[in-house]
Every structure is written in C-alpha cells, then in structure tokens.
Amino acid sequence: MEDVICTFCGSVCDDGEFDLEKKKIKKFCKLGSSKFAEKQRIKAPMIDGKEVSYEEAIDKAVEILVNAKKPLLYGWASTANEAIRFGVLLAEKLGGVYDQCASVCHAPGTLAVIEEGLPGATLGSIKNRADVVIFWGSNPAEAHPRHGLRYSISAKGLLVKDRKQRKVIVVDVRPTKTAKMADVFIQIKPGFDYAIISALRAIISGSADVVPNEVGGVLKERLVELADIMKKAKYGVIFYGLGVTQSRGRDRNIENAIKLIQLLNRTTRWVIWPMRGHYNVVGAGEVPAWEVGYQYAIDFSRGYARFSPAEFSAVEVLKRRDCDAALIIASDPVAHFPMSAVKHLKQIPVIQIDPYPNMTTLLAKIVIPSAVYGIEAEGTAYRMDCIPLRVKKIIDTNYWTDEKILEEILKRVEKLKG
C-alpha cells in the first residue's frame, strides 16, 4: 500500500509504502519503522490484572468515573481527533479536568501565543521559501528524523531549491546530531535563551551598544553575525524545541522569541514554529479549543470550562492530590511525569486506554487496549503545522478504536448522569 501516513512524530510523513505480506514499512525513519513494527500489545481488557470483556471493563470504568468527585482525563497526543472530541465531552459531563501531553512539552508556547500571537507558516511554505532555518533548542535529527529531508535542511523547494541555497543554524546547549549538520552552530549556556534573544533584539533594533561582550556563553561578535544573517534573510524560520520550553524562562522564552520575529518582520519575512512531538499533539489542543475555547489544563468542576495551567495542568493537579480518579489515554505519565506527580497516581483508581503496555499499565486498575491509528484504524490528525491529514487503516484488527471505547463510556455516563 502506498502513501501510508506515519503516526509517530509531529512531522506525520505521508509517503510510506507498506508491504502487506511482510508487514514492513519502507521509506520511514527509525521512529516510523518502529511504529509499524510488530511489538508487544495489551492482549485483552483487564480489571485488576484479570482479563475481561470490553463491555465489563467499560462498565467498571464508568462506575469509577461517575463516582469520582473530580477525575483527571489526561493524554490524547497519540490518538485521532474523533476520539479527542469524545474525551472533551466526557470531561465536561464528569465535571473533571482535561489535560494533554503538551502540558509537559510545548504548552509554554501556547501561553506565549496567547500573549503575542504566532507568526507562522505551513511546512510546505517553509520548504519552498525559507533561505535561513534556525533550530533553537531543537534536535530534529533525533526527534523528527525526516523533517530536514522533507521540509527544512536538505528539502528541495520551489524557490529555495536545495541545501546549498539554505543556511541552517543551530542554537543549543550541546553539539547535537542536528548541530553537526548545520552551517552555523551557536553553543549557549543552559537557561540563557531569554538573555540571548533579548541581545539579538537589541542588536537588530540598532542598540548593539547596550549588549555586553558576552551573553549566555556567546561572544557579542557572534551574536552580531547571527543578527546580520537574520536581517539579510529573504524568508527565515525559527523552529523551536523543548530546549526552550522546558528550561528556565519557559513561556517567557517563546514570548521573547516571537517579539524578535515581530521585529524582523518590519524589514523582511520571518516565521516561528514549535517542533511538536507526538503525531496528533496539535489535535489534543485544537479539538478542545473548538469545543470549549482552551487547549489544555481545563477544569469543568464548576460546570463550565476554566483554563489555568498553574492549577489544572495534570502535574499540578496530581502534586496537589486534587483528583480522585484518572483516565489516561494514549500516553504514559508514569514514565514522563516527575515522581511527586506519579505518587498520587499510585493512590487513585487509574483507567488506561492504550494499544501498548507501558509504565502506566503497571499501576492501572482498568486497562482497555485499543487499535493503533494509522495502522489498524483511520482517523484525522493534525500535522505539527496544523494541516489535517486522514490517517489510514491498513490492516484489520479486533481491537476497538479509542473513538468507539470513549463513545461507549460517554453514552453510559450520560445515561447515569442524565
């Protein structure tokens, strides 16, 4: 089968070839190949480790959710929009909290966008036009391996035809694999992104005299050179990664970077975009945004949607022990949350919906296995640049889809709650 769409990272490559006989994918990277490789699955629905039917597991899950005062519904980055929609409706019906993986990934960027807006572009536009590409705290060689080939480093564009016509710059705290592919590598001290962006803003706005000789481990003359490259670009892009959102400054780093882009746009064309991780983490934010107005950290306990990451992000809710049950879908917070948040997950009933066993499975009371979107089920996902793609079903399965499982849960919750 041709034009198979990958449901691993935010690049959502759409040019795979799947050999139905050998069950092997061609063209994809190591991450995409691992996605399509056969691996250990959760065999059947389980309650307390004992195998049960889907119906029994769903009934028990509904009982836990309906009896909870404030359940946390978390995950959503590796499932389809159709399933996420039911998740948001379920969180509202239950008076619970909806939060998604971006809250420990790119959500600080969302806070910055609320303040400043997002001068962005599609990956197609960037491929065709960008003559200067900056990866800031982002390492696509390991996190989005084909991004460079398809859109940003060696991509063949309409106006910028190849690697020679494109200048690639990496700003990072360490010499990453991506840094080794760049024309310019600027190594900075950890936690100094904000200061360096401020220095670039000062230089570009004509106040280079206020910039000290060294900022965040970078000599002023190198920053002046970088500012000059940025000003002379016909069309530039900053792709930023978790190096910026997960270190000191978090959302303020992105806010400052957007201000830098606004400044550059007075004289030339620049855009900025986050290197989103999971294949549909954009959907995990966009779907609740259409439904209730916010992207993450949404509390429905008062009967209407309230947004406050300081209170309603999953990590804060768990650290405060402010939920008495959790539904975890398409995610593994036990592996990816700090210990002080995982502690509370060990104390409350956890319902897990996922195709694969992971660390959350080890503590889940109810485990409901599901079909893999893009392999066993079709659905809609947003690529990192918000382009919706219809991911395909390429093989049959007996596993239920996340959409069907959640629709069943919602129906029963509505019946009980009225």
Place this chain on the structure above:
Amino acid sequence: MIVVELISGRTLDQGATVEEKLSEEYFNAVNYIELSEEDFGQLAVKEGERVKVITEFGEVVVFAKRSDLPKGLAFIPMGPYANAVIDPSTDGTGMPQFKGVKARVEKTEEKVKTVKELLEAI
C-alpha cells in the same frame, strides 16, 4: 564527586522504544547519563560503570557514558530515570523544569533499578 547542570531530552533510541516501555531495549535507551570527557575523567569511572545522580528532588542510579558535551553539562534521556531527579516545580506554567537542574554525580556500587523497581520505590 562532581557537580553538573543536568538536562533531559529525546534521543533516537528512546523514541524508537517508547511504545515498548517494559522491554530491555527501552531500559537500555533511558538508563544512562552522558558526561563530558573532563567530568568523566574526574569521576574516575569506566564507560558503563554506575553512578548515582543526586539533586534536591531525588536520586537515581544510572550507567555513565562519555560524550562530547561541554564540561559541567550532563544529559539523561527523557523517561523515568531523568524524572526521578528533575525539578517538579512548574512556576505556574504546568511544565516541570526538565532541563537545567543542579546535580551531584558520584561513583556507586548500587544497582540500576528496572523501570518496575523505580515505580515500586515511589
């Protein structure tokens, strides 16, 4: 004993095994710390020997790996080992500080816990 600034992040191997978290491959993809040549030398450990990473938020035993990081910087792939020692405070953003935590690293004879043992210890 050395003092480093610890960051966590993605690697290709961590990504390729992320849907097989209970496998040996995932364990091997996330259970180490990368250190600079100088820091590695100062600790007097050999490649693959165990070190204990201690921060104000927790401690974890991992394998030591030499890398081309600048002196004073250390890296643990994102996952349960890194999360045992990173800063859980979010400063109101919902985002813990996964990168940029002061850590002490010392040689140890203690064993590296499996992911199951890590969870049991919480």
